[in-house]
Structures are given as C-alpha cells and as structure tokens.
Amino acid sequence: MALLFFSSSSFDFRVFIVLFFFIVLCNGSSYSSSSSPSSSLFSTHHHRHHIAKHNYKDALTKSILFFEGQRSGKLPHNQRMTWRRDSGLSDGSALHVDLVGGYYDAGDNIKFGFPMAFTTTMLSWSVIEFGGLMKSELPNAKAAIRWATDYLLKATARPDTIYVQVGDANKDHSCWERPEDMDTQRSVFKVDKNTPGSDVAAETAAALAAAAIVFKKSDPSYSKILLKRAIRVFAFADKYRGTYSAGLKPEVCPFYCSYSGYQDELLWGAAWLQKATKNVKYLNYIKMNGQVLGAAEYDNTFGWDNKHAGARILLTKAFLVQKMKTLSEYKGHADNFICSVIPGAPFSSSQYTPGGLLFKMSDANMQYVTSTSFLLLTYAKYLTSARTVVHCGGSVYTPGRLRSIAKKQVDYLLGDNPLRMSYMVGYGPKFPRRIHHRGSSLPCVASHPAKIQCHEGFSILNSQSPNPNILVGAVVGGPDQHDRFPDERTDYEQSEPATYINAPLVGALAYFAHSYGQL
Secondary structure: OHHHHOOHHHOOHHHHHHHHHHHHHHHOOOOOOOOOOOOOOOOOOOOOOOOOOOOHHHHHHHHHHHHHHOEOEOOOOOOOOOOOOOEOOOOOHHHOOOOOOOEOOOOOOOEEHHHHHHHHHHHHHHHHHHHHHOHHHHHHHHHHHHHHHHHHHHHOOOOOEEEEEEOOHHHHOOOOOOHHHOOOOOOEEEEEOOOOOHHHHHHHHHHHHHHHHHOOOOOHHHHHHHHHHHHHHHHHHHHOOOOHHHHOHHHHOOOOOOOOOOHHHHHHHHHHHHHHHOOHHHHHHHHHHOOOOOOOOOOOOOOOOOOHHHHHHHHHHHHHOOOOHHHOHHHHHHHHHHHHHOOOOOOOOOEEOOOOOEEOOOOOOHHHHHHHHHHHHHHHHHHHHHOOOEEEOOEEEOHHHHHHHHHHHHHHHHOOOOOOOOOEOOOOOOOOOOOOOHHHHOOOOOOOOOOOOOOOOHHHHOOOOOOOOOOOOOEOOOOOOOOOOOOOOOOHHHHOOOHHHHHHHHHHHHHHHHHOOOO
C-alpha cells in the first residue's frame, strides 16, 4: 500500500484520510458484547446511575473484551474483536511441539510465559473473589482464563519441561507488523532440569491451581486436569531451583527478567496449591519454608515479578477466614504491605502524583495501580469477614478506608485526573488514541489484505495519526509522576497496554459495579 512508503515529511493529511477509512472499515462491527461498547464508545458513561460517577459495568465489559484483542492462534467463531485474525498457527514447530494459542503480552507479537502465567493467576483470582458479582460477564471472564490455561497445558505437557517463550523479542522488536503478518523467526525457549526456572514454573503452577478453583463447579473434569498439572509443575519448580533468566538471559532480559528471584513464586505457588487442594503438605511446606522464601521481607510492590505481597494477602485469608492458626504471622506481613500504600499512614512508603495516582515507576506504572487496588479490595473483603482491621503502628485502618483508596485509584484510571483522560481505551470521551500496539496501529486485514512487511509499519509507528483499530478495554502504562501523558505511540512506557495491567482490574471493576447497583 502506497501510504506505507511515505517519508516522514509527507506523512500528513493523506495518511490521516486513509487511516480514517481503515477505522471505519475495521471497527464498524467489531463489538457485539451485551453492553454494546461500539455504540457508547464516545459517550461519557457517567449518567446511567444516579450515585456512581463512572459506569463500572461498562468498564468491566471492556476490560475483559481487551483480552480478545491479545489472542494468538486460531480465533473462535464468537470472536468479538473482529479486526483481529488468526496468527501464530505454527508456533512451537521449531521444537516439534504444539504451542498455538495463548496471549501476546502487550503491544508486540511475543508470547512471554512468565507474565502470561501471572495474568492467568490474577484473572482467576478476580473471578474467585468477585466472579459471583459479574453476572453476564462471568462467562467472558472464564473464557479469557481458559484461552490462557489451554495454552499453559500445552506448554507444560512434557514432564520437567516448560516452554516459556515463543518468538525472539529482539528480532520482533526490529519490526512493526501485525501479528497476522509475522515473518520473524518463531523461536521457542524452555526451562528443564538442566536449565531450571523455579520462578516461571511456580507462577505457572499458581495459574493452573487458581484456574482449577474457577472451573471446579462449572467444568469439574477440566478443573481436575488443571490441578493435576499444577501439582506436577510445582514439584518441578521446587526440585530444580533457579531463576529462568539466569539460563535464558539473552532471550528474556531486559523484557521479563526475574529481578526478585524465585523465592516469592515458590511461596505464591504453594499458597495457591494449598487453597486449591486443601492438602496439608502444602500448608506444612509454607510453615517450614515461609521465612526462607521471604515471607517477612519488606516489599511494597506487587506485579508480574514480585509476588510476596499477593502471597501474604492470600495466606492471611487462610488465617482470618479459614482459621488456620499456624498462618497467623501473615496477618502482620499483609498489614505491613497495606500500610506501605496508605497515604499518611505510619510506615507509608508509596509515592503519589499531585493528582493522586499511586506511582511506583515510569514504565507501565498502571500495572501497580491495578494490582494494588485489587489487593486493597480483596484484603478489605477478608478483614470484613473476620471483623477486624489493619494495624499500622499505633494507627488503625478499616476495610472501608482500603476500599476508598482503591476507588480513588480506579476512578483516576477512568478519568478523574488532571487531564480528564480515561486510561482505558474506548471508555469515556477522551482516551489514548495512539497506543503502542502493532495490531491496533496498523490497517486491519479486512481493509488491507496484502501483507505489511517488517519495516513498512514504522512510518505509522512514528506518525501522529490515531490508531485505526480500537483495542477496546486496553489500559495503557499511564501518566508520569506529574500526571502528564503525551499520547505518543513511540512512548512504550506510558502508551503500551499489557494483559497483566487488566487482569487485576477485572476484579476491582466487578466489585465497584456491584457496589453501585450496576450489576
């Protein structure tokens, strides 16, 4: 297509007109969800309930729909993000295994197993805690989980081996092309006895175990398959110790290095297996190894790399709600994390922007906003059930305070910020238009059937034209520490979406949608 060969100096009004045509063609019938995201795409969504300022139900629908835009493999007949097409249909063939399916992690075309597994765990946890509130969105949330677990079952099919990545990230990043056009080498990387990866293995075990809980009643046979595999994969993670980035550094670093080590994943994985199996051996494992695995370490971030905070919250439920007295120490550990994010609390160590957004780091900061909000709401649920509170030194904080902090973060994300910008694509009247995402930024296959070559897309990457395909529900990295957001496609730190940003947000949105009578 001629526009792909325009020089930067001539990439002007002509490109805008052509891309506008692509937007109409690619997105005319893309959204067939029950809440009709397309028809309300540019509305404010704030007027439907007399109490709530935001339409959390609409945001929930879109936060789940996003995952369909990240799918790899053979797309199903009920695919709602219709500008996407099949991709990666020969994935795994380099090592003679079937690795078709799963998710692209963010705006590129690589399948990274470590963040994919964490995404799956958090989607599952969202459903475990708040799925009962989701109503019509519950089947969509379960479908999003199953798309991941079907792939993880393939990736763990061989004993003592996990296929942890498909695609060479360095080569992929040298191209700007649609996943449907991928022609970079689809290399496959694995961990095994000789090249261990306790971190990615234990996270995969956590994902499978958490998903087994999700499907226990609705699909018991599938649940049993997931749990049996989780048990085997965790045993492999524990027996062959080591970080996966030690053996696969050129392939996974700096993209998803295991900076925090593997101890947090072993504790996290054991916690999920204890919850899923009720087997006392996992409780004993946690009691015997908890301190060595960092149960008491001071961590104030929770994300795809460091799981300590999540493990502490999860294990505290076992103490508070299920009365497992041997886990009593985790209440103090969980409180310490919560105290670290409460503004003005003793021991608070978190930074907030002038507009009130939790700010952990410049690269994809919104992942910590969504994960922390989820933990605040989940911990508040546990505390309420046990009729107790958070202790921060001499100060006491109620579950209601935790929920109000989480609400402020979610509301900021949805538009209550100095820029009045929703950081969820397709929600509200003002949202990011130039997200760092190959498939969203390039003409869709329906409008441009001819292949777009590896380097041809860079003219669009570097342009100011809005993305022609609306990746509905995608939450981007977000503003900087001064609440600024340039909406530049080349700014991957602020403008790139990721599956692990959305996964915990699903649970938070379900809670608020229910709380305000929208579900």
